[in-house]
Amino acid sequence: MVKINVLEKFSLFTEYWSPKIVGELNSQYVKLAKLKGEFVWHKHVHEDELFMVIKGSLTIEFRDKTMIINENEFIIVPQGTEHKPIAEEEVWVLLFEPKGTINTGDTISVFTKEKLEEL
Amino acid sequence: MVKINVLEKFSLFTEYWSPKIVGELNSQYVKLAKLKGEFVWHKHVHEDELFMVIKGSLTIEFRDKTMIINENEFIIVPQGTEHKPIAEEEVWVLLFEPKGTINTGDTISVFTKEKLEEL
Numbered sequence: 001m002v003k004i005n006v007l008e009k010f011s012l013f014t015e016y017w018s019p020k021i022v023g024e025l026n027s028q029y030v031k032l033a034k035l036k037g038e039f040v041w042h043k044h045v046h047e048d049e050l051f052m053v054i055k056g057s058l059t060i061e062f063r064d065k066t067m068i069i070n071e072n073e074f075i076i077v078p079q080g081t082e083h084k085p086i087a088e089e090e091v092w093v094l095l096f097e098p099k100g101t102i103n104t105g106d107t108i109s110v111f112t113k114e115k116l117e118e119l
Numbered sequence: 120m121v122k123i124n125v126l127e128k129f130s131l132f133t134e135y136w137s138p139k140i141v142g143e144l145n146s147q148y149v150k151l152a153k154l155k156g157e158f159v160w161h162k163h164v165h166e167d168e169l170f171m172v173i174k175g176s177l178t179i180e181f182r183d184k185t186m187i188i189n190e191n192e193f194i195i196v197p198q199g200t201e202h203k204p205i206a207e208e209e210v211w212v213l214l215f216e217p218k219g220t221i222n223t224g225d226t227i228s229v230f231t232k233e234k235l236e237e238l
Contacts, residue, residue: 003186003194006171025167025195026217028145048144052125067122075122076144096215098145 006032006054009119010092017111019095019103021118031095031116035087042105043082049097050076056091060084125151125173128238129211136230138214138222140237150214150235154206161224162201168216169195175210179203 009022009032016036023030035058051058052074060067060075061084069075077083104112128141128151135155142149154177170177171193179186179194180203188194196202223231 001181001186001194001197001200003188003192005189005192007191023169023193023195025169025197025215026147028147028215030169030193030195030215050142050144050149062120067120069122070124072126073122073124074142074149075120076142076149078120078144081120096144096147096149 042107161226
């Protein structure tokens with residue numbers, strides 16, 4: 001059992017759109033990711049996904065609206081909901097989702113990461 | 120779908136040791152709690168439990184060691200692990216755990232909250 005310092009973990013990587021695993025519990029992963037630019041439209045068929053913003057402002061486009069998530073805020077995107085994250089400036093997020101979740105959901109693209117690094 | 124501002128939610132209650140539900144995903148709850156003083160020794164037989172400290176310093180006693188979790192840090196207490204949270208000064212924590220988790224685990228006491236409020 002170790003304690004995890006979130007900011008320290010963020011200092012260990014620089015790549016964008018490449019979630020790192022920093023914790024596991026109840027068949028879920030806690031992940032950290034740095035985001036910049038536009039991601040792809042996708043949905044997770046079976047998984048709800050939590051985005052908590054640690055630094056910056058994250059825009060998430062949905063088919064019917066756009067939401068902006070700021071520091072100290074989180075949003076839960078329900079399974080089956082199409083979304084497209086956009087980070088105009090660099091954003092740091094904490095993700096909480098089931099272990100099997102693929103970052104691009106049902107949209108295989110150059111952003112797809114099949115195997116995630118553990119930090 | 121709504122975004123949740125964690126600090127705003129903390130401003131809505133003052134009770135200690137009374138977790139509030141602020142999110143639900145994949146049969147897990149996101150909860151917020153204010154802690155002060157000593158809690159009871161307990162374990163969760165089937166649930167891993169994540170404590171992320173939002174404000175203050177949380178001490179958790181285990182049978183073989185003591186850990187101090189500070190702001191921007193989290194710890195995952197594995198199922199079956201006896202623990203006793205202690206907050207010398209007020210601490211704000213975010214919890215992730217399965218929906219059925221009882222705050223005092225297998226130790227029914229005056230701290231036990233069977234029904235949690237949703238904020």
